[in-house]
Amino acid sequence: QQxxxxxxxxxxVQKGGISIINCAYENTAFDYFPWYQQFPGKxxxxxxxxRPDVSEKKEGRFTISFNKSAKQFSLHxxxxxxxxxxxxxxxxxxxxSGSRLxxxxxxxxxxxx
Amino acid sequence: xxxxxQSPRHEVxxxxxxxxxxCKPISGHDYLFWYRQTMMRGLELLIYFNNNVPIDDSGMxxxxxxxxxxxxxxxxxxxxxxxxxxxxxxxxxSSSSTASSYxxxxxxxxxxxxxx
Numbered sequence: 331q332q333x334x335x336x337x338x339x340x341x342x343v344q345k346g347g348i349s350i351i352n353c354a355y356e357n358t359a360f361d362y363f364p365w366y367q368q369f370p371g372k373x374x375x376x377x378x379x380x381r382p383d384v385s386e387k388k389e390g391r392f393t394i395s396f397n398k399s400a401k402q403f404s405l406h407x408x409x410x411x412x413x414x415x416x417x418x419x420x421x422x423x424x425x426x427s428g429s430r431l432x433x434x435x436x437x438x439x440x441x442x443x
Numbered sequence: 444x445x446x447x448x449q450s451p452r453h454e455v456x457x458x459x460x461x462x463x464x465x466c467k468p469i470s471g472h473d474y475l476f477w478y479r480q481t482m483m484r485g486l487e488l489l490i491y492f493n494n495n496v497p498i499d500d501s502g503m504x505x506x507x508x509x510x511x512x513x514x515x516x517x518x519x520x521x522x523x524x525x526x527x528x529x530x531x532x533x534x535x536x537s538s539s540s541t542a543s544s545y546x547x548x549x550x551x552x553x554x555x556x557x558x559x
Contacts, residue, residue: 362546364546364547372552373534374550376547379546419486429538430491436485
């Protein structure tokens with residue numbers, strides 16, 4: 331029940347295209363859903379996060395869509411750029427239980443020029 | 444702030460040797476996390492501390508692994524004896540429960556461990 335399932339495992343898109351990564355969770359107590367971005371040789375870094383009181387959050391080219399009833403959330407990268415090539419992790423946590431995050435398996439995104 | 448600092452960045456050792464990984468969290472952060480990343484298993488939480496106290500060590504794979512946090516600015520992850528299957532990148536992360544971005548974890552650059 332603590333798992334977060336992420337798909338696809340890898341994704342290749344052309345420059346300018348839309349990248350979409352999906353995550354699903356089981357634990358309805360989760361109330362914080364961040365996405366982390368990791369470049370090769372670096373640690374993951376927070377990209378964008380959402381709480382379940384809203385269905386969408388947008389920051390620049392990055393958008394999280396959240397469907398509470400389906401227990402799913404997704405990351406959309408508009409106008410994908412080669413510099414977006416990285417591994418993306420979704421995660422979930424219960425804020426009142428501290429900062430512990432449950433991470434998805436990760437998606438390796440490649441944006442071709 | 445310099446961010447989360449980990450040392451060493453790379454460690455190559457032989458099976459059976461003791462390995463000690465070190466982490467300095469961001470000053471003022473009260474949570475510290477140790478993760479292991481491999482291609483097969485992804486990003487796994489090993490243990491985390493709150494105010495220097497271990498909260499959950501259920502992710503520690505076996506008794507060969509131990510972690511300590513003697514003070515707010517230093518933590519170690521020790522593997523004794525090391526085995527080839529311990530080869531991975533080990534990340535330390537910290538976060539602050541009082542920050543506006545509560546729950547944001549800041550990751551260090553990682554230690555790449557290779558056990559021969």
